[in-house]
Amino acid sequence: MSQTVDRALSILPLLAEGPADLGQVADRLGVHKSTALRLLRTLHEHGMVYRQSDQRYRLGARLIALAQEAMENLDIRGIAHPHLVRLNEQCGHTVHLAVYEEAEVLYIDKVESRYPVRMYSRIGKPVAITVAAVAKLLLADLPEAERRALADKLDYPLYTARSTPNAPAFLRELDKVREQGWATDLGGHEESINCVAAPIRGADGKVVAAMSVSAPNVVVTADELLTLLPLVRRTADAISGEYSGRTPVKEANTS
Amino acid sequence: MSQTVDRALSILPLLAEGPADLGQVADRLGVHKSTALRLLRTLHEHGMVYRQSDQRYRLGARLIALAQEAMENLDIRGIAHPHLVRLNEQCGHTVHLAVYEEAEVLYIDKVESRYPVRMYSRIGKPVAITVAAVAKLLLADLPEAERRALADKLDYPLYTARSTPNAPAFLRELDKVREQGWATDLGGHEESINCVAAPIRGADGKVVAAMSVSAPNVVVTADELLTLLPLVRRTADAISGEYSGRTPVKEANTS
DNA sequence: ATGGACGTTGCAGATACTGCAACAGACCTC
DNA sequence: GAGGTCTGTTGCAGTATCTGCAACGTCCAT
Incomplete structure (x- = not known):
C-alpha cells in the first residue's frame, strides 16, 4: 500500500x-x-x-x-512457561509451545530435554507446518474455509516416508485431530523423532496455542511416548484454565 | 532519511x-x-x-x-555452538555467547545449566551492558574514542550494590578487563549470580564475540567459579582459532 | 433512538521520493 | 605509477507518491 x-x-x-x-x-x-x-x-x-x-x-x-520483546509480550507464553518447565521435570523430554499466525506456526517457547540427545529446533523458528503435531492442532481449529484454502496453498515436502503427502490427506488428518483433541507426529518430520501434542484454549474455546513433548526413538519408543498423553493434556488444560482466567492463579484477591 | x-x-x-x-x-x-x-x-x-x-x-x-534467520546467519554462532555445548557438559553451568553491535550487546546463544536453578536470560535479549562480563569484554575492545563516547551515553542502573555506578568506574573496569584478557561479573546484575567471561577474536585480533559461564551462589561460590577460568579461556581460544581459519576444523581438504 | 468513538475511503494538493548523471574512492591490471 | 573498473555517494529536477482533510460506515453505550 x-x-x-x-x-x-x-x-x-x-x-x-x-x-x-x-x-x-x-x-x-x-x-x-x-x-x-x-x-x-x-x-x-x-x-x-x-x-x-x-x-x-x-x-x-x-x-x-x-522480536525478543514481541515474544515476551505474548502473554500466553508467560503463563505457560512454568507449566512447561514442570512437565519437563516430570518426563525429561523436550517441551515446545507454538502459536499460529497468518499461515505460519512458530515455536515461541522450548524447554530442552534432559537427555543428551537433543532435537534441532529453535524458538522463533517456523514449524514444519504439514507434519508437526502442534501445527495440526492449531490448523485443525481454523474455520473450515480458511483451513481448506490454507491446505491448498501449502507445500507438502516429504521429509520422511511418513510425512503428510498432500492436501486431502492433511485435511483428513486435521479432522481426526480436531475430533480426538490431541495430535501426534510419528516420524513425519525426522525419521527417529516422535511427538505428542495437546491444545491450549482461550475462554471462548478457541485454540490459542499448542504444546508438545518430543523425544527420539533411541530414548523412548512411540508407544512409551503415547503413555505421556494424559500428562500432556492435563498440563495443556491447566494452562488453558489459567489463560482464560478460570484459575485465579496463586494470590487470588477475590476474597 | x-x-x-x-x-x-x-x-x-x-x-x-x-x-x-x-x-x-x-x-x-x-x-x-x-x-x-x-x-x-x-x-x-x-x-x-x-x-x-x-x-x-x-x-x-x-x-x-x-530475527531467527538473522541469528542463524551469524557464522560465529554456528562455529561456537558445539564448543559451548561441550563446555556446558564439562562444567554443568549456563553458557552464553554475546556480540556487540551499535551500542547494544545481545545474547545470541545459550546453553542451559544442568542444575535446576536457572538464571533468567534469553537469546536475543539485550544484555545489561554496564555490568555483564561479556559486555565488558566487547566494549573494552572498542577504539578509545568510541568507548569513551559510549560510556558517557550509557545509563548506570544500580541493579545491586556491586553494579558499576558511573562512567569513570566503567572505563577503569574496561581498562582492567582489556589488560587481563578476561572479565567477571560478581553479583553486579543479580545479587546471587556470578559470571566469568572470555573474548573470542577474529584473525585480526579484534574481539568479535564473548562467552561466559554463569552460576548462582547457591551452586558454586565465586571462587569456585573462578577456577573455571582457564577452561573458559581455552574454549574461547578454540573458537577464535576456528573462526579465524587457523584451525582447519575436521575435513580439511588442503591435501 | 441517539450520540460518540473508532476505523475506513476518495480526493486534491504538495511534499518527499525517484532516477539520472556526475563525482569520489578503492582496488586491480598492465 | 597511470589507467581502467567497480562500488558507493551526492545534488538536482520532475513527478509519482504520500499526506491530511472531510465525509461515511459501523459498532457500542447511553
Missing part, C-alpha cells in the same frame, strides 16, 4: 538469506542504486540492518531485540 | 511495548490516523505486525522469524 515502505521491508527477507552489498539489493528490488542506498540508510538508523566491515549489509541487532 | 520508512519503522518499537490501536499509533507518531493506517497496512502485508481479534496491532510472526 505504501511503495516506499513496501520496498524497504522487502529488503529484510532478502538480507535474511545472507549479507548483500548495495548493488545486489538494488538489483533484486528493481530500483536504482541511490534509491536502495537511501532505504538502507533509513533501515540502518533504526538498527534493522547492520553494515559489516566489508561494507555489506546484514540484518541488525535491533531486529533481534524487537 | 526517508520519511515514510522512518515513520513506519518507528511503529515497531512502539508496538513492542504492547498492543496498540490505530488512534494510539497515530498520536504517538504525530500523524493523521489515515496515514498511520496505511503504514500499518503495509507493515501488516509484510507480516511485521499482526492484528489481533480486538483490532489492536502487535508485532507479527514474520518479525520473529526474520
Whole structure:
C-alpha cells in the first residue's frame, strides 16, 4: 500500500538469506542504486540492518531485540512457561509451545530435554507446518474455509516416508485431530523423532496455542511416548484454565 | 532519511511495548490516523505486525522469524555452538555467547545449566551492558574514542550494590578487563549470580564475540567459579582459532 | 433512538521520493 | 605509477507518491 515502505521491508527477507552489498539489493528490488542506498540508510538508523566491515549489509541487532520483546509480550507464553518447565521435570523430554499466525506456526517457547540427545529446533523458528503435531492442532481449529484454502496453498515436502503427502490427506488428518483433541507426529518430520501434542484454549474455546513433548526413538519408543498423553493434556488444560482466567492463579484477591 | 520508512519503522518499537490501536499509533507518531493506517497496512502485508481479534496491532510472526534467520546467519554462532555445548557438559553451568553491535550487546546463544536453578536470560535479549562480563569484554575492545563516547551515553542502573555506578568506574573496569584478557561479573546484575567471561577474536585480533559461564551462589561460590577460568579461556581460544581459519576444523581438504 | 468513538475511503494538493548523471574512492591490471 | 573498473555517494529536477482533510460506515453505550 505504501511503495516506499513496501520496498524497504522487502529488503529484510532478502538480507535474511545472507549479507548483500548495495548493488545486489538494488538489483533484486528493481530500483536504482541511490534509491536502495537511501532505504538502507533509513533501515540502518533504526538498527534493522547492520553494515559489516566489508561494507555489506546484514540484518541488525535491533531486529533481534524487537522480536525478543514481541515474544515476551505474548502473554500466553508467560503463563505457560512454568507449566512447561514442570512437565519437563516430570518426563525429561523436550517441551515446545507454538502459536499460529497468518499461515505460519512458530515455536515461541522450548524447554530442552534432559537427555543428551537433543532435537534441532529453535524458538522463533517456523514449524514444519504439514507434519508437526502442534501445527495440526492449531490448523485443525481454523474455520473450515480458511483451513481448506490454507491446505491448498501449502507445500507438502516429504521429509520422511511418513510425512503428510498432500492436501486431502492433511485435511483428513486435521479432522481426526480436531475430533480426538490431541495430535501426534510419528516420524513425519525426522525419521527417529516422535511427538505428542495437546491444545491450549482461550475462554471462548478457541485454540490459542499448542504444546508438545518430543523425544527420539533411541530414548523412548512411540508407544512409551503415547503413555505421556494424559500428562500432556492435563498440563495443556491447566494452562488453558489459567489463560482464560478460570484459575485465579496463586494470590487470588477475590476474597 | 526517508520519511515514510522512518515513520513506519518507528511503529515497531512502539508496538513492542504492547498492543496498540490505530488512534494510539497515530498520536504517538504525530500523524493523521489515515496515514498511520496505511503504514500499518503495509507493515501488516509484510507480516511485521499482526492484528489481533480486538483490532489492536502487535508485532507479527514474520518479525520473529526474520530475527531467527538473522541469528542463524551469524557464522560465529554456528562455529561456537558445539564448543559451548561441550563446555556446558564439562562444567554443568549456563553458557552464553554475546556480540556487540551499535551500542547494544545481545545474547545470541545459550546453553542451559544442568542444575535446576536457572538464571533468567534469553537469546536475543539485550544484555545489561554496564555490568555483564561479556559486555565488558566487547566494549573494552572498542577504539578509545568510541568507548569513551559510549560510556558517557550509557545509563548506570544500580541493579545491586556491586553494579558499576558511573562512567569513570566503567572505563577503569574496561581498562582492567582489556589488560587481563578476561572479565567477571560478581553479583553486579543479580545479587546471587556470578559470571566469568572470555573474548573470542577474529584473525585480526579484534574481539568479535564473548562467552561466559554463569552460576548462582547457591551452586558454586565465586571462587569456585573462578577456577573455571582457564577452561573458559581455552574454549574461547578454540573458537577464535576456528573462526579465524587457523584451525582447519575436521575435513580439511588442503591435501 | 441517539450520540460518540473508532476505523475506513476518495480526493486534491504538495511534499518527499525517484532516477539520472556526475563525482569520489578503492582496488586491480598492465 | 597511470589507467581502467567497480562500488558507493551526492545534488538536482520532475513527478509519482504520500499526506491530511472531510465525509461515511459501523459498532457500542447511553
